[in-house]
Amino acid sequence: MIESGRSESASPERAFLDANVIRGQQTTDVLLSLAAERVYEPRWTQKVIDEMRRNRPPGLSEADIDRRIRAMNNAFPDAMVDEPPQDLQDQMQADPKDKHVLAGAVHSGSAVLVTDNLKDFHPPTSGSNQMRVENLNQFLGRQLDEHPEQVQAGLQNMVSRHRREPKTMSALIDTMAEGQELRGFAQKLNTVVPPEQRGTSPVLVANQRGSAQYVAFEGVVEPGKPEAPSTAPEARKGDGSKGVEKAKGTEQDK
Numbered sequence: 001m002i003e004s005g006r007s008e009s010a011s012p013e014r015a016f017l018d019a020n021v022i023r024g025q026q027t028t029d030v031l032l033s034l035a036a037e038r039v040y041e042p043r044w045t046q047k048v049i050d051e052m053r054r055n056r057p058p059g060l061s062e063a064d065i066d067r068r069i070r071a072m073n074n075a076f077p078d079a080m081v082d083e084p085p086q087d088l089q090d091q092m093q094a095d096p097k098d099k100h101v102l103a104g105a106v107h108s109g110s111a112v113l114v115t116d117n118l119k120d121f122h123p124p125t126s127g128s129n130q131m132r133v134e135n136l137n138q139f140l141g142r143q144l145d146e147h148p149e150q151v152q153a154g155l156q157n158m159v160s161r162h163r164r165e166p167k168t169m170s171a172l173i174d175t176m177a178e179g180q181e182l183r184g185f186a187q188k189l190n191t192v193v194p195p196e197q198r199g200t201s202p203v204l205v206a207n208q209r210g211s212a213q214y215v216a217f218e219g220v221v222e223p224g225k226p227e228a229p230s231t232a233p234e235a236r237k238g239d240g241s242k243g244v245e246k247a248k249g250t251e252q253d254k
Helices: 025-036 046-054 062-075 086-091 096-107 136-146 148-161 169-178 183-190 202-217 240-252
Strands: 013-017 040-045 112-114 132-134
Touching (some): 013 096, 025 136, 025 148, 046 062, 046 096, 096 112, 136 148, 136 183, 148 169, 169 202, 183 202
Parallel strands (some): 013 040, 013 112, 112 132
8 A cells, every 4th residue: 555655744735626526426535535645625615515415416315415425524524614705705706606616715715626617717816816726637637746645545545445346446547437527537547556556448548648638628538539449549550459559558668
């Protein structure tokens, strides 16, 4: 297991989490596993939690989502912050329905707002109300750049707790890559972990070359990009299987 290199006295970055990034079980598990490793400090408000509860994934019961919310608040007792004052909300440069989210980030003293709804937030880049806004893949990718050992340690601890799959780092990377919400992060993580921990999903092979660009600009794979190895550029040069193996070898040699 990777040991955390972060000092107990260090002050991690504070991040305000929008409801859409803690709605799903896997995204929440990843985010809070990194928070447990002190990669960053999570913050939210009751209004954000209420929104997350209303928009829970289909099939998830009220009892289950309430159990998760209790676990979140118990694990991170400082995460819940007071609702921002109305006059601060009125000042926010955001869609009217999202002003409370941006105001919550400012009011909580967070350095970054993590949301997958970037288009509705337009905070100033300077002044008392300035705020960095990143989508989930951008935020996780940046944390991986800045704290690679702590991020990997947090994810290793996460999979070691699992009673069901994914129970290994490679299985986790494959699971994230085959979905949409964490695909950009999975692609980037796959280039950082040791070779024996890398995922083997065809999505990772087909899009590996562009993964850093996707994380930097969009955080997810661009619509319409090929996912199957048979449509990847390497696969079109002669035998498809050899092209895939060549792509794997190229990444592992980096």
